[in-house]
Amino acid sequence: MRLPPRVLSILQFAAIGIAMAAIFVADTGTSYEVAAAVFYAIVILIAARALGRSGLAALTAACIGLTVLSFWLTPHGDFHAGLINTGISIAAIVMTAYLVITMQAARTAAHLAQAQLMRMARVKSLEGLTTSIAHEVNQPLAAIVTSGHASQRWLAQEPPNLDKARQALARILDAADRASSIIVRVRSLTRGAPAHKSAFDLNQAILEVIALAQAEIDRNGIVLQTDLSLHLPHAHADRVQIQQVIGNLVLNAIEAMSAMPAHSRVLQISSAASDGTVTIAVADSGEGFPPEMHERLFEAFWTTKPHGIGVGLSISRAIVEANGGQIEAYPREGGGAVLRFTVPGLLQEAPQ
Numbered sequence: 217m218r219l220p221p222r223v224l225s226i227l228q229f230a231a232i233g234i235a236m237a238a239i240f241v242a243d244t245g246t247s248y249e250v251a252a253a254v255f256y257a258i259v260i261l262i263a264a265r266a267l268g269r270s271g272l273a274a275l276t277a278a279c280i281g282l283t284v285l286s287f288w289l290t291p292h293g294d295f296h297a298g299l300i301n302t303g304i305s306i307a308a309i310v311m312t313a314y315l316v317i318t319m320q321a322a323r324t325a326a327h328l329a330q331a332q333l334m335r336m337a338r339v340k341s342l343e344g345l346t347t348s349i350a351h352e353v354n355q356p357l358a359a360i361v362t363s364g365h366a367s368q369r370w371l372a373q374e375p376p377n378l379d380k381a382r383q384a385l386a387r388i389l390d391a392a393d394r395a396s397s398i399i400v401r402v403r404s405l406t407r408g409a410p411a412h413k414s415a416f417d418l419n420q421a422i423l424e425v426i427a428l429a430q431a432e433i434d435r436n437g438i439v440l441q442t443d444l445s446l447h448l449p450h451a452h453a454d455r456v457q458i459q460q461v462i463g464n465l466v467l468n469a470i471e472a473m474s475a476m477p478a479h480s481r482v483l484q485i486s487s488a489a490s491d492g493t494v495t496i497a498v499a500d501s502g503e504g505f506p507p508e509m510h511e512r513l514f515e516a517f518w519t520t521k522p523h524g525i526g527v528g529l530s531i532s533r534a535i536v537e538a539n540g541g542q543i544e545a546y547p548r549e550g551g552g553a554v555l556r557f558t559v560p561g562l563l564q565e566a567p568q
């Protein structure tokens with residue numbers, strides 16, 4: 217059974233409190249020669265998972281305070297030995313806290329780097345698409361603006377030069393046609409982007425993406441549930457592209473849950489085999505979307521996020537289709553969304 221994060225942290229704090237009280241009683245009750253206070257270092261090690269930097273600093277101060285208080289209250293033993301033992305205990309507590317805080321800082325830096333990497337993988341695929349669209353479409357747009365100004369001038373003349381204005385309008389229509397055919401071409405380019413297909417273990421590919429997203433998942437307090445079929449045929453597709461799609465869906469799911477209360481964020485990632493294909497589903501307990509919106513999600517530049525671009529899912533669909541699969545979105549039972557896509561599978565079973 218998995219305990220809710222709130223209950224877990226209450227239990228952790230209770231355990232830390234009980235351990236500190238037990239060490240204090242032992243340290244005060246035994247003679248000066250027994251350095252029970254060094255066990256505070258273990259408390260700090262255990263608390264490292266539950267506390268941040270300032271929490272650890274406060275805990276360290278509390279442990280030092282209790283050590284000094286115990287020394288003060290201890291009724292018997294060699295006073296000099298007690299002084300030395302108290303010094304050793306405080307040194308052990310401070311050193312442990314210093315090491316734990318340094319390790320935490322290193323771990324945070326590693327997590328940030330991972331999140332950055334994940335975003336870069338996403339931005340990289342967007343970058344190529346947006347640059348080519350901007351480059352290609354800019355020229356006809358500039359022509360439209362120039363001809364628009366020209367036709368305004370021809371119409372403003374007294375009498376208006378209707379012939380010239382008509383020619384300028386014809387140029388505008390030409391340029392608009394050109395822009396729209398460029399967009400069609402760019403779309404077909406992304407659809408037909410050559411996929412380097414090979415046979416690969418899809419579960420392994422999913423686990424690699426999860427490892428990359430783990431820091432982001434933890435940072436958002438999300439409970440991750442995986443249900444990866446053990447009897448999956450190898451997938452036959454472009455491994456890197458498929459991982460990009462999974463990463464994209466996972467990031468969308470994390471973003472969709474950001475407004476939900478922390479204890480209700482659940483991300484489910486599953487794989488299954490059916491009729492020669494393998495299916496990957498990414499489900500979340502986020503805000504979801506109205507059922508009639510399920511097709512709009514895949515439209516390029518359709519976004520409900522204030523800083524969204526709205527091309528993640530349209531690129532994901534282009535990639536999945538280029539690899540011979542299909543992608544769909546539907547509401548999750550109990551709230552949230554499910555994004556599911558298929559990838560062609562090899563007929564023989566993957567070696568276990």
Ligand code: ADP
Binds near residue numbers: 524530
């Ligand atoms: P962006 O993330 O930049 O908005 P996407 O193409 O990835 O672009 O997504 C388009 C829109 O689809 C999002 O703005 C959001 O409204 C919706 N969407 C995508 N994934 C989810 C999800 N897991 N739950 C709810 N809505 C989603």
